[in-house]
Amino acid sequence: MSPLNKWRTCLLLLMNSLCCRYGIDALSATKRHASLLFLIVLSCSSTAGVNVVGHDTAVLNGQNATLFSQLTETKDNITSIVWQKKTREDPEKKTFFIIRQDGKTEHRNGLGDRVKFIGNIAEKKGSIQLVEMRILDEGIYTCIFNLFPSGPFETNINVTVLVPPVVILTEKAPVAGNLEVTLASCFACNARPAAEVFWRLGALNNSLRTETSHTVHPNGTVTVVSILLGVPVKYLNQRMVQCVAKHNTLTKELDYTISIHYPPETLMIFADSPTEFHCKVDGNPILTYTWSSRENKITPYYEGSKLLIPRLSSDFNGLYICNASNKYGSSSGSLYLHVHIDVQYSNPAQGLIIHQLLYCHVGIGFHLQILMNGSVWGVHKPSEYSILRVFAMRPGVVGICGIKSELYLCTNKEGIARGMKQFSNECLFKEHMEENHYNTYSSLAHPNLYLALSQQGQLRRGKRVARHQACTHFLPGQPLTH
Structure with missing residues (x-):
């Protein structure tokens, strides 16, 4: 919406509110409450283009997160900046950090020294840094700029905490036979979100198959395992395959040589x-x-x-x-x-x-x-x-x-x-x-x-x-x- 349209909308809403409250028409309101309308016009003029810029962010578990927030298109004074959060640890929205007009800060509800103000009041930047992020810190963070005389303006920032998987390939050495068995297992452990795990089989695509399963842990991480299955025939011994684990944070490719055990043949x-x-x-x-x-x-x-x-x-x-x-x-x-x-x-x-x-x-x-x-x-x-x-x-x-x-x-x-x-x-x-x-x-x-x-x-x-x-x-x- 353009600044002019915002101004018109604001003025119309305030005038309608005034008419309904005092039981007068718009013309009477204009005549009798000229001074009040002047303040309304002034307020609408000052808030028409105000905007709070914020960016969603993703951070690795245990690392620091920067929550960027900046006020634009206003000359009003900032009286305070208030940060609120609604996280996996506490789904109720609560204030946890306040920045006063003079730059002094106030901590609330437990984060303490894990929150640092890295913005600048004069530049209308309310950015903060959260130290050593945990999975429980994932959620919605709200930055509220309190202005005079315009009032509060806010933006929501979605914070995602990523946990890289631990990729493990377990070897098997089955004895040659006629029944399908597990030839190898590839794990992407304790990741958030879940990793994608698959096998590159090359010429063995028609000889082998895979099965994939997921386990969700109480802390929100997920372990994915992909099992390589096949009939353990001598033909497969020493054939090369590759396990691939893909995640937002990494891609790992693990080469694997299939091993089939069998007794010595003709000497x-x-x-x-x-x-x-x-x-x-x-x-x-x-x-x-x-x-x-x-x-x-x-x-x-x-x-x-x-x-x-x-x-x-x-x-x-x-x-x-x-x-x-x-x-x-x-x-x-x-x-x-x-x-x-x-x-x-x-x-x-x-x-x-x-x-x-x-x-x-x-x-x-x-x-x-x-x-x-x-x-x-x-x-x-x-x-x-x-x-x-x-x-x-x-x-x-x-x-x-x-x-x-x-x-x-x-x-x-x-x-x-x-x-x-x-x-x-x-x-x-x-x-x-x-x-x-x-x-x-x-x-x-x-x-x-x-x-x-x-x-x-x-x-x-x-x-x-x-x-x-x-x-x-x-x-x-x-x-x-x-």
Whole structure:
């Protein structure tokens, strides 16, 4: 409303009031009470544009709050400034602070030194500061300016006390199973107002779900918990998710790695060098490894999953067993080591010999085998013809011999592999570990001819394949005992 309209409204109301009180019409009132009307006009003129400016405010629990209040559009004198409050602690409106014309202050109803006058009477500012705000101090605060001759003018200020949440993520480690369980819980504790809590699941959106609940505490704070639920399958182990807590005062993002416990699975033993071997098996939590020997009186020396043979000597011949275990179960595998003392070219399977399988992950997966008639192909389920001796001739060069057939694996210049009684240069293979940890075997006598199996497990010509193809990739492993 414009100042002119305010003036007209004020004058009209006062004149109507006067007419009703004395039973006269407006014209008579104007004639008989000219002096009174003059005062009315003066009063309306002085209050037409008066305004009290105040701003709602929010403050953190325990911090100080500034309540701004200023009088505008008047030249009247301030006789006093009165502050009243209606809070969660006391819903009845009460005066708690008074500022006199001379700047002196008066405390009432308990706040005491927690209230400070930070305004300026001369500048018509009635602002105050409330120290160490509590949740109970939240409410409506009213600032009243008493003017002469205009009278009182006031404004209401809403004060909100915010309490940041304490964000906690509790970990779970369920055992792999088929029933839905809690995988983790994310808490936003004791916040005011309640925080928003949710999960970012990424690619796991269709595998997991969440449930959220609220608990309201007597002091007005709220605890929100969001539970992450899912069936604890091995696929979820070590997958990353994120809990997000949003509040007026903060946003927290907590990364979480899902942990699923399960016993160790199939154990494989790999040769890192002629004198070093390690067993590899998947299990959670962390596995404990032990190596033992049933045919050797010497106690094996090992570090974690790695077996260390001190030197190439027949003293270390025998069967070695690796056992991996956690509190949910165990798994074991074995390898047989044999070091030949007599070295003859006619029997080149000398030095350290490993009884193992060569597995090609093509088609349904095949183990290489050398039959009695010298034919070579793959079989899905290992047979006695799949057990091979892989022996080192020099660094990076090996020979391969069938345990049952006692034939050496050799490749001719056409890239065709066969089992042969007589060992020759065509029976030497360059062994190379690829980036995917599979080995490739290429002929030393005929470069770039690779040992390979087809999708049906048949032998492929070495000249028609390349090292990057899956059909040339073999994973060494030992026959297992459990």
